[in-house]
Amino acid sequence: MTDIMSREIQLVSRPNGMPTAANFTIATTKLEPLLEGQVLVRNLYMSVDPYMRGRMSDRKSYVPPFALGKPLDGGAVGEVIDSRAKDFKQGDVVISSFGWREYFIAVPKALHLVSREIQPLSAYLGALGMTGMTAWAGLNLVEVKDGDVIFISGAAGAVGSVAGQLAKLRGCRVIGAAGSAEKVKFLQEECGYDLALNYKTSPILEQLNQAVPDGIDVYFDNVGGETLEAALSLLRIHGRIIACGGISGYNEESPQVGPSNLFNMITKRLTMKGLIVSDFLDLQNKFEQEVGRYFRDGKLKNKETVVVGIEQAVSAFIGLFAGKNIGKMVVKLD
Numbered sequence: 001m002t003d004i005m006s007r008e009i010q011l012v013s014r015p016n017g018m019p020t021a022a023n024f025t026i027a028t029t030k031l032e033p034l035l036e037g038q039v040l041v042r043n044l045y046m047s048v049d050p051y052m053r054g055r056m057s058d059r060k061s062y063v064p065p066f067a068l069g070k071p072l073d074g075g076a077v078g079e080v081i082d083s084r085a086k087d088f089k090q091g092d093v094v095i096s097s098f099g100w101r102e103y104f105i106a107v108p109k110a111l112h113l114v115s116r117e118i119q120p121l122s123a124y125l126g127a128l129g130m131t132g133m134t135a136w137a138g139l140n141l142v143e144v145k146d147g148d149v150i151f152i153s154g155a156a157g158a159v160g161s162v163a164g165q166l167a168k169l170r171g172c173r174v175i176g177a178a179g180s181a182e183k184v185k186f187l188q189e190e191c192g193y194d195l196a197l198n199y200k201t202s203p204i205l206e207q208l209n210q211a212v213p214d215g216i217d218v219y220f221d222n223v224g225g226e227t228l229e230a231a232l233s234l235l236r237i238h239g240r241i242i243a244c245g246g247i248s249g250y251n252e253e254s255p256q257v258g259p260s261n262l263f264n265m266i267t268k269r270l271t272m273k274g275l276i277v278s279d280f281l282d283l284q285n286k287f288e289q290e291v292g293r294y295f296r297d298g299k300l301k302n303k304e305t306v307v308v309g310i311e312q313a314v315s316a317f318i319g320l321f322a323g324k325n326i327g328k329m330v331v332k333l334d
């Protein structure tokens, strides 16, 4: 095989506040020849995710920070173009964590084989991938069940749009908050949400008080901040919170002040559980069976916003913080 040149996105400086294009560069590297036991993969789609913002800082967290001057990493779906490993052949489709680059060489244990029959293959980054698994694991974490009234923030995003659909399939009444009229329409018309609110038009607490005066049983938190505070007010006695994300604070230079009404945890005997999706990897087969079946039966929509070209990856990532996506934001590599 002739030399392969691969473009990749590297972090060159750590963002202060909102990331900008100047924090990144696009570099070209030459791949080494393939050795025995290795697989050469061309990425077809890569994921950009809000959690990556945390890894761009130098802070200690549950995943190490991205290194400066090295390619970023993240979820990707690719196609095997050459293999010297026995279980992989040309044309196989694999999921990996080698995103933000066009080509890579890996050993089999870093690759997860998936079926080509699922289309588009980018669904493996959305409803059928880590995103869908986050939504599914979150609902399981606080045992969301038939009859629950659940409120979901970041509802029209990747995790939120799947969480709402899965909660509907469980028989819940589902209420969502999102940041535009188009997203509200999407939630009600395509995801089956019973009610969707645009949190940018007036304070979310006022809207919720009016829309659900009897309160909610569960809050699926993707954003934190003011919306978490509103949910603490709305939750009923023994209510549950899935602490999944806090995007409203990801670009703050110092930690956000906590909710002023946290005392509700005590008076209402609430339960709040933190979620890290990678803790649930041993349940991946169960997730794939259950959620994969909904998808194949046409009961679960994998909505996505697709941008094309690795050179668009940085703006797609930054766009997450401006609400540029409906459903999963994915980058299709040419």
Ligand SMILES: NC(=O)c1ccc[n+]([C@@H]2O[C@H](COP(=O)([O-])OP(=O)(O)OC[C@H]3O[C@@H](n4cnc5c(N)ncnc54)[C@H](OP(=O)(O)O)[C@@H]3O)[C@@H](O)[C@H]2O)c1
Residues within 6 Å of the ligand: 049, 050, 051, 130, 131, 134, 154, 155, 156, 157, 158, 159, 160, 177, 178, 179, 180, 183, 222, 223, 243, 244, 245, 246, 247, 248, 249, 275, 276, 277, 278, 320, 321, 322, 323, 324, 325, 326, 327, 328, 329
């Ligand atoms: N715990 C885990 O294991 C895990 C795994 C995956 C994701 N997450 C978290 O789950 C959340 C959703 O992730 P995702 O991948 O599904 O992303 P996403 O919702 O597809 O994309 C981000 C969305 O967040 C909203 N947003 C941006 N800035 C905001 C702000 N200041 N206040 C309120 N909303 C804001 C935007 O929608 P609007 O237009 O509606 O504002 C945007 O479209 C994130 O917090 C992420 O970190 C956690």
